[in-house]
Amino acid sequence: MKQKGIDSFVNQRVWIIGASSGIGEACTQAFIKAGAKVALSSRRAEKLNAIAQSAKSGQSLVLPLDVTQQDQLSSAYQSISDSWGGLDLLLFVSGVYTPLRADNFDFGIAQKTIDANLLGPMRAVSLVLPNMLKEHAGHIAIVGSVAGYSGLPKALAYGPSKAGIINFCETLYYDLLPQGVSVHMISPGFVATEATAQNDFEMPALITADEAAKEILAGIQAGEFDIHFPKRFSGFLKFLRILPYPLYFWIVRRFVKI
Numbered sequence: 001m002k003q004k005g006i007d008s009f010v011n012q013r014v015w016i017i018g019a020s021s022g023i024g025e026a027c028t029q030a031f032i033k034a035g036a037k038v039a040l041s042s043r044r045a046e047k048l049n050a051i052a053q054s055a056k057s058g059q060s061l062v063l064p065l066d067v068t069q070q071d072q073l074s075s076a077y078q079s080i081s082d083s084w085g086g087l088d089l090l091l092f093v094s095g096v097y098t099p100l101r102a103d104n105f106d107f108g109i110a111q112k113t114i115d116a117n118l119l120g121p122m123r124a125v126s127l128v129l130p131n132m133l134k135e136h137a138g139h140i141a142i143v144g145s146v147a148g149y150s151g152l153p154k155a156l157a158y159g160p161s162k163a164g165i166i167n168f169c170e171t172l173y174y175d176l177l178p179q180g181v182s183v184h185m186i187s188p189g190f191v192a193t194e195a196t197a198q199n200d201f202e203m204p205a206l207i208t209a210d211e212a213a214k215e216i217l218a219g220i221q222a223g224e225f226d227i228h229f230p231k232r233f234s235g236f237l238k239f240l241r242i243l244p245y246p247l248y249f250w251i252v253r254r255f256v257k258i
Contacts, residue, residue: 001177001178002223003173003177003182003183003223003225004137004139004180004182004223005182005220005221005222005223005224006088006089006139006220006221006223007221008034008035009031009034009035009036009217009221010034010035010036011035011036011037012031012036012037012088012089013036013037013039013080013084013086013087013088013089014031014036014037014038014039014087014088014089014091015038015039015041015076015077015080015087015089015090015091015128016028016031016038016039016040016041016091016093017041017042017065017067017090017091017092017093017094017120017124018041018042018067018092018093018094018095018143019038019040019041019042019048019051019093020040020042020043020044020047020048020051021042021044021047022093022191022209023093023143023188023191023209023212023213023216024042024091024093024094025047025051025209026208026209026210026212026213027091027093027212027213027216027217028040028051029051029054029213030210030213030214030217031217032054032055032059032060034217036059037058037059037060037061037084038055038059038060038061039060039061039062039063039076039079039080039084040052040060040061040062040063041063041064041065041076041094042064042065042094043064043065043066044064045062045064048062048064049062061079061080061083061084063075063076063079063080067094067116067120067121067123067124068112068115068116068119068120070123073123073124073127074127077124077127077128081131086131086135087128087131087132087138088137088138088139089138089139089140089141089220090124090125090128090138090139090140090141091141091143091216091220092120092121092124092125092140092141092142092143093143094116094120095116095117095120095143095145095161096112096113096116096117097113097158098113098157098158099154099155099158100154100155100156100157100158101153101154101156102156105156109157110156110157113157113158113161114157114160114161114164116161117158117161117162117164117165118161118164118165118168121142121165121168122168125140125142125172128140129181132179132181133176133179133181136179136180136181137180137181138181138182139181139182139183139184139220140172140176140181140182140183140184141183141184141186141216141220141227142165142168142169142184142185142186143186143188143216144162144165144166144169144185144186144187145158145162145165145187145188146187146188146189146228146233146234146237147159147162148161148162148163148164148165148166148187149163149166149187149237149238149240149241150237150240150241150248152252153252162187165185166185166187169183169184169185169225170185173185173225182223182225183225184219184220184224184225184227185225185226185227186216186219186227186228187226187227187228187229187234188212188215188228188229188234189207189228189229189230189233189234189237190206190207190233191206191207191208191209191211191212207229207230211229211230212229215227215229215230240252
C-alpha cells in the first residue's frame, strides 16, 4: 500500500509552522505560488506579515505562536478551522539549533532544544490528528535532519531531538497508512539558513532554502514518506548508519574536521 500524494496544491489548506525564515519561508513562498491557502506561524509576527503580502486576498492567515506553548498552538488551529473549515497539510519546519559538545554541554539548552524540536511537532500533531482520522485524509510533514541518522559532532542536543523525530514519523506512518493519512519525514542536509550560519566549519553539499523547498513540495506531491536531500550527502550518511561502530567513528573523525 502506498500513501497518498497531492495532485495539485491549488486551494489546499496548508499550515506552515516555522514560516518566518529559512526552509519554512521558502516553502511558504512556494505554496503561495502554487495556489495553496497558507497559514503562517512562528514567533516573529512582523516577518510573517511581510511574507504574507505576496499572497492574494484570502489566501493567507498570519498566526504568530511559540511551539512550546500548547494554548497558542490550539488557538491557531482553531482559527484555521474557523476560517477554512479544516486543514489538508501540516508542515512543521520550526526548530532551534545551538552547537553543543561534551566540553560545553548545557542542560538548559538541551531541554529547550528537545521542547521545541521534538515536543513542538508532537503538540501540533496532537491537534490535527483527530479531524484527519475522522476524514481519513490529510498530510503531516515534519522537518527533521540528517543529524538524526547517527551521532555527529556539535549535535549533542540537536541530534537526539532529530533522532526522536525520525522515530516519531516512522511510528506515525505505521499507524496512519491504513487510515488514509499521509506522513512525510523530511531530512535535509546542510541548507543555507540562519541556523547553519552559526557553523564554523565547511558544510558539504550546502544548498539554498529554495532548493530545499522544491525537494519538499515534490516529495509531498509524490506521496513520499522519506524525503531526504541533497541525495549525494544524505545518501552517504544513510550508508554510514549501517556500518559497524568502529568503522563509523573512524570515518566521522577522518572526514568531519570540526
